[in-house]
Amino acid sequence: xxxxxxxxxxxxxxxxxxxxxxxxxxxxxxxxxxxxxxxxxxxxxxxxxxxxxxxxxxxxxxxxxxxxxxxxxxxxxxxxxxxxxxxxxxxxxxxxxxxxxxxxxxxxxxxxxxxxxxxxxxxxxxxxxxxxxxxxxxxxxxxxxxxxxxxxxxxxxxxxxxxxxxxxxxxxxxxxxxxxxxxxxxxxxxxxxxxxxxxxxxxxxxxxxxxxxxxxxxxxxxxxxxxxxxxxxxxxxxxxxxxxxxxxxxxxxxxxxxxxxxxxxxxxxxxxxxxxxxxxxxxxxxxxxxxxxxxxxxxxxxxxxxxxxxxxxxxxxxxxxxxxxxxxxxxxxxxxxxxxxxxxxxxxxxxxxxxxxxxxxxxxxxxxxxxxxxxxxxxxxxxxxxxxxxxxxxxxxxxxxxxxxxxxxxxxxxxxxxxxxxxxxxxxxxxxxxxxxxxxxxxxxxxxxxxxxxxxxxxxxxxxxxxxxxxxxxxxxxxxxxxxxxxxxxxxxxxxxxxxxxxxxxxxxxxxxxxxxx
Amino acid sequence: xxxxxxxxxxxxxxxxxxxxxxxxxxxxxxxxxxxxxxxxxxxxxxxxxxxxxxxxxxxxxxxxxxxxxxxxxxxxxxxxxxxxxxxxxxxxxxxxxxxxxxxxxxxxxxxxxxxxxxxxxxxxxxxxxxxxxxxxxxxxxxxxxxxxxxxxxxxxxxxxxxxxxxxxxxxxxxxxxxxxxxxxxxxxxxxxxxxxxxxxxxxxxxxxxxxxxxxxxxxxxxxxxxxxxxxxxxxxxxxxxxxxxxxxxxxxxxxxxxxxxxxxxxxxxxxxxxxxxxxxxxxxxxxxxxxxxxxx
Numbered sequence: 001x002x003x004x005x006x007x008x009x010x011x012x013x014x015x016x017x018x019x020x021x022x023x024x025x026x027x028x029x030x031x032x033x034x035x036x037x038x039x040x041x042x043x044x045x046x047x048x049x050x051x052x053x054x055x056x057x058x059x060x061x062x063x064x065x066x067x068x069x070x071x072x073x074x075x076x077x078x079x080x081x082x083x084x085x086x087x088x089x090x091x092x093x094x095x096x097x098x099x100x101x102x103x104x105x106x107x108x109x110x111x112x113x114x115x116x117x118x119x120x121x122x123x124x125x126x127x128x129x130x131x132x133x134x135x136x137x138x139x140x141x142x143x144x145x146x147x148x149x150x151x152x153x154x155x156x157x158x159x160x161x162x163x164x165x166x167x168x169x170x171x172x173x174x175x176x177x178x179x180x181x182x183x184x185x186x187x188x189x190x191x192x193x194x195x196x197x198x199x200x201x202x203x204x205x206x207x208x209x210x211x212x213x214x215x216x217x218x219x220x221x222x223x224x225x226x227x228x229x230x231x232x233x234x235x236x237x238x239x240x241x242x243x244x245x246x247x248x249x250x251x252x253x254x255x256x257x258x259x260x261x262x263x264x265x266x267x268x269x270x271x272x273x274x275x276x277x278x279x280x281x282x283x284x285x286x287x288x289x290x291x292x293x294x295x296x297x298x299x300x301x302x303x304x305x306x307x308x309x310x311x312x313x314x315x316x317x318x319x320x321x322x323x324x325x326x327x328x329x330x331x332x333x334x335x336x337x338x339x340x341x342x343x344x345x346x347x348x349x350x351x352x353x354x355x356x357x358x359x360x361x362x363x364x365x366x367x368x369x370x371x372x373x374x375x376x377x378x379x380x381x382x383x384x385x386x387x388x389x390x391x392x393x394x395x396x397x398x399x400x401x402x403x404x405x406x407x408x409x410x411x412x413x414x415x416x417x418x419x420x421x422x423x424x425x426x427x428x429x430x431x432x433x434x435x436x437x438x439x440x441x442x443x444x445x446x447x448x449x450x451x452x453x454x455x456x457x458x459x460x461x462x463x464x465x466x467x468x469x470x471x472x473x474x475x476x477x478x479x480x481x482x483x484x485x486x487x488x489x490x491x492x493x494x495x496x497x498x499x500x501x502x503x504x505x506x507x508x509x510x511x512x513x514x515x516x517x518x
Numbered sequence: 519x520x521x522x523x524x525x526x527x528x529x530x531x532x533x534x535x536x537x538x539x540x541x542x543x544x545x546x547x548x549x550x551x552x553x554x555x556x557x558x559x560x561x562x563x564x565x566x567x568x569x570x571x572x573x574x575x576x577x578x579x580x581x582x583x584x585x586x587x588x589x590x591x592x593x594x595x596x597x598x599x600x601x602x603x604x605x606x607x608x609x610x611x612x613x614x615x616x617x618x619x620x621x622x623x624x625x626x627x628x629x630x631x632x633x634x635x636x637x638x639x640x641x642x643x644x645x646x647x648x649x650x651x652x653x654x655x656x657x658x659x660x661x662x663x664x665x666x667x668x669x670x671x672x673x674x675x676x677x678x679x680x681x682x683x684x685x686x687x688x689x690x691x692x693x694x695x696x697x698x699x700x701x702x703x704x705x706x707x708x709x710x711x712x713x714x715x716x717x718x719x720x721x722x723x724x725x726x727x728x729x730x731x732x733x734x735x736x737x738x739x740x741x742x743x744x745x746x747x748x749x750x751x752x753x754x755x756x757x758x759x760x761x762x763x764x765x766x767x768x769x770x771x772x773x774x775x776x777x778x779x780x781x782x783x784x785x786x787x788x789x790x791x792x793x794x795x796x797x798x799x800x801x802x803x804x805x806x807x808x809x810x811x812x813x814x
Contacts, residue, residue: 063617188589401617402604403643408791410601 025290035199040068041195041406043204045177045217048074049091049150050368050385051210052157056104057393059161064402068168070202071161072175072194078297080155082113086234087343090263090271091153092118092145092250092379101156109156110148116264117143119248122333126255126304127440130312130449131329132456134466143152144466145250147263147271147381157446180207180220183363190363190407206407208392213354215370221361227354227373230434233281234349234376238342239296244268251335252377253300255367256440259377262336270336273376274299281348287339296338307442310449316454326457351375355427359388359419360412367392372423374465378430384423391418404408528697570682570712571653575705576757579633580656586634587664593752594637594792596701600640602785602794602805603729604699610780610807611696618643628694628719629676630683631702635661638676639668641698648676649694655680683715692721700729703768704761710771717775722812729785729805730786733762736772737802749789765804777808 042058044051055071058064077336093101101107121144123130134144161171176197183190192207209217218225239262240305241247247264258275274296277286284292354373359366368385392415399411436448455461525529585592612621621678623645629638632650634657642648642665651656658680665675679686697716705713720726731741738759746754769779785803 063619186590356720397617400619401621402601402608403640404601410598413791413793 010017021083036201036203036323038068038202039191040202040204041200042067042069042206042208042239043192044069044071044208044210045180046209046211046368046370047071047075047171047173047305048210048212048368049154049157049382050389052161053100053104053106053386054210054231054367054389054392055169055171056106056157056161056164057100057389058294058396059164059166060104061397063397065166066168067400067406069166069170070204072177072196073171073173074176075173077173080153080158081152081299085342085345086238086265086269086271087149087151088238088271088342088347089150090265090273091150091382092146092147092263093386094380094383095142095144095152096390097383100148100386100390104160106156106160110152111347113152114149114155114266115152116266117248118145118147118250118264120250121141121145122251122335124254124332125437125445125449125452126253126302127445128306128310128449129329130452130456131332132452132462133332134462138463138498139466147250147265147309170295177216180189180217182207182220182361186360187362189405192363196393205363205405205470206396209364209366209370210368211370212309213352213369213373215366217364218356218366218370221358221364221366223356223358223361225354225356227352229277230351230353230375231278232351232375233278234273234307234351235272235276235281235284236345236349237272237292237348238265238345239270239272239338240340240342241268241270242337242339245336247336249333251300253335254437255299256304258438260296261377261379262300262338269342272296273374275351275377278350281344285348289343292341292346293338300335300337307445308445310442312450313446314449314453317450321453321457324457328451329456353425353427353431355361359416362409363407364440365392365412366413371419374427374430375434377434380426384426387416388419522778536674544682561586568684568708568710568711570684570706570715571706572705572755576654578753579622580654583634583641583656583660586636591659592753595787595789595794596636598792599729599787599794600637602796603637603698603727604640604644606783606805606807607641607696607698607727608728614625622646624744624791625695626693628686628690628697630697630699630716631642632661632676632678632707633657635676635678636697637662637700638678639665639671642676643709645674647674649690650676650678651681651683651686652678653680653682684711687715691718694719696727698727700727702730703728703763704730704757707761709763709767713768713771714775717772717777719808720810722810724770724810725780726808727805728768728808729803731757731762731803732800733759733764733767734801736761740802745789751777751789765800765806768806772808775810777810779806779808781807 041064044055044058050072051073055069058069089449098107101110119136121134123133128441136143161169178197179193179195181193181359182196183192189205191203191205194202194204194207196202207217209215209221211217229316244267247267247270250264253260256277257277260276261272263271263273274281274284284295287295318330321328352373353375354369356366356371359371367388369381371388372384373379374384375429395411395415395418396406399408400406404411436444455465476492542647556753587596589597607627608621611625613628621644622641624647625645626647626649627641629635629641629648629650630650632638633654635650638648638661639649650661651659652661658678661678665671665678697720699712699716703709703712716726731737742757742759743753746756753796765782769782772779782800783805784798784800787793787797787803788795788799
């Protein structure tokens with residue numbers, strides 16, 4: 001936690017929003033108001049994808065079967081129907097998320113509706129010939145990602161939520177929250193109060209903020225939130241491809257104005273996520289359909305002016321790679337061309353960066369976009385949120401299993417440290433990629449192109465990147481709970497409760513990677 | 519060497535080693551093992567003149583009574599230690615991998631040197647049937663009072679006795695599924711008697727858990743010098759280096775009592791975070807788990 005604070009002081013951002021309020025717990029008289037609806041163990045504020053998944057994970061854990069859990073969602077309850085047209089908001093789910101969803105029995109609901117596995121991902125630059133590709137064949141045939149519509153995912157989680165016969169779990173729809181009263185940082189048995197617009201008040205021991213990028217819980221916590229606008233908007237649409245193909249490839253091209261990504265939906269349709277400058281985005285939205293399709297095809301196919309120096313350097317590097325027997329990036333697939341756009345599927349949403357310096361406070365925790373918000377260029381936003389959900393559920397279960405309070409500060413602190421250790425480098429990497437690719441000065445182009453070529457050539461590096469992105473590395477730099485014990489006369493088959501990480505393990509990984517490279 | 523010496527020579531040697539002995543006029547031969555023990559103060563007791571009571575230690579702990587239950591106060595490191603001690607004991611005692619809210623139900627646990635009941639109440643929250651004993655009457659009273667005020671163990675309060683372990687086993691021999699002596703043995707002078715008594719209180723097939731600082735110079739530096747003088751999170755004089763015991767010594771003491779040491783974990787305390795961790799290195803503090811073997 002100290003470390004993240006120092007990092008933010010070194011890399012100053014151009015707009016820091018910070019508020020420092022001190023909220024005090026209201027006197028007892030407010031609890032005895034006529035509209036006090038009860039004390040809950042956990043209240044989850046926000047019923048989006050991440051909030052509902054957290055609720056599902058908590059409701060399904062047998063340790064919490066006697067815990068009263070409440071989910072507050074501001075939108076009304078809608079009966080979902082799977083329409084033939086695809087929704088224009090999709091997410092790319094990683095293997096980590098898939099395993100979380102499978103463990104919650106949600107994945108089969110998604111499969112029953114619709115999803116598209118991505119077996120191949122090609123990312124290439126417009127200003128040079130650099131290319132990187134990720135294949136499922138390189139990773140034991142695990143799919144690189146899964147493209148699922150937001151609505152489908154939410155409905156699958158809600159189906160499972162309604163299937164749990166946990167009597168202690170409640171959902172309130174159309175819950176417009178007026179105010180939070182959070183406890184002091186020194187309180188031993190903290191209780192938070194949630195007051196609704198219609199006067200109902202709930203109190204809880206642990207309040208979890210899953211209410212998105214403009215989180216009211218985070219504002220009530222008064223923590224410093226680093227954020228800046230990218231001055232870019234993400235244009236989304238559902239596209240019809242020119243020809244029917246086995247559409248399991250995700251394409252992304254770095255244009256000087258921002259990355260354009262084509263994500264497969266089914267054999268003829270794909271989803272567009274085009275991050276571009278705000279004025280350009282607004283112009284694109286207003287274009288008639290043919291012109292928009294032309295702009296799209298330009299974005300995918302147009303050749304941009306190349307710098308001679310960059311070209312020369314890159315061909316030299318690819319020559320070296322060829323002599324070394326490594327892949328030189330010459331073999332590439334051609335992206336699809338777009339034939340049409342689904343009507344009324346064009347939309348745009350603003351892009352920004354956000355990171356809360358603290359994810360937890362006394363009796364409060366943040367998950368998902370409330371804690372962190374990233375550029376969609378790497379498709380990681382919701383996957384980070386699902387990682388939060390997994391970690392928080394595990395730590396809350398550990399706390400309960402050890403007889404400690406659900407809001408025990410040391411477990412919440414551990415959640416924050418573990419997630420920040422994972423999220424902050426990921427966010428910094430995505431931010432670095434964004435900053436690197438929004439300039440088209442030749443030196444920067446040269447640097448990033450050669451870097452991309454080398455990364456593409458070195459298989460272990462790609463595996464490491466995709467394993468951080470795709471599968472889960474449960475690296476705990478501090479040793480945690482109890483270890484697997486072997487006894488002489490009764491050998492237990494219990495799984496290890498937690499995993500040691502010691503320096504021998506790290507040394508092994510380094511030497512193995514080094515052996516692969518050389 | 520001592521086996522071959524005559525009684526007279528033995529006593530001459532003894533007089534030479536302990537010149538200020540009060541029983542210098544009476545030539546008494548003790549069993550041979552007594553000459554291997556370090557010089558100790560023994561008070562008269564039915565237990566052949568041996569006891570684990572050490573009055574100076576008891577006085578020191580009784581003085582800290584008022585601050586005992588302040589979670590963020592002076593003993594916050596002891597409260598934080600529950601985060602490693604309780605999972606250690608829980609995982610050492612449970613038989614299934616299914617997780618429930620009261621995994622230690624129907625397990626009788628003896629907390630030797632329970633003090634104000636920090637560990638005893640933590641274990642009671644997991645459903646265990648906890649008995650706490652301590653040599654300090656003030657602390658036992660404090661523990662009893664506090665257990666009445668804790669709402670989470672209202673139906674499962676620990677029972678507290680003011681007695682020493684060697685007296686307790688007279689009534690509770692081979693009675694407990696687990697005996698826990700956490701941060702106690704480094705305050706005991708007669709460790710052999712203490713370990714014998716702990717083992718006697720355990721059922722055959724039951725487990726013993728000890729946590730204590732290791733007797734190494736680095737431990738002396740960190741857990742005594744730094745912690746008492748520099749960081750000052752523990753009062754001066756709490757620990758003495760001579761009373762520390764190494765895992766090997768403790769293992770020997772246990773094995774002499776037909777116990778098998780199952781595992782020894784190193785412990786590490788991070789004062790910045792007030793958090794405890796298990797580590798590979800046993801140089802600072804360690805947690806030892808042993809099982810009392812059933813006699814053939």
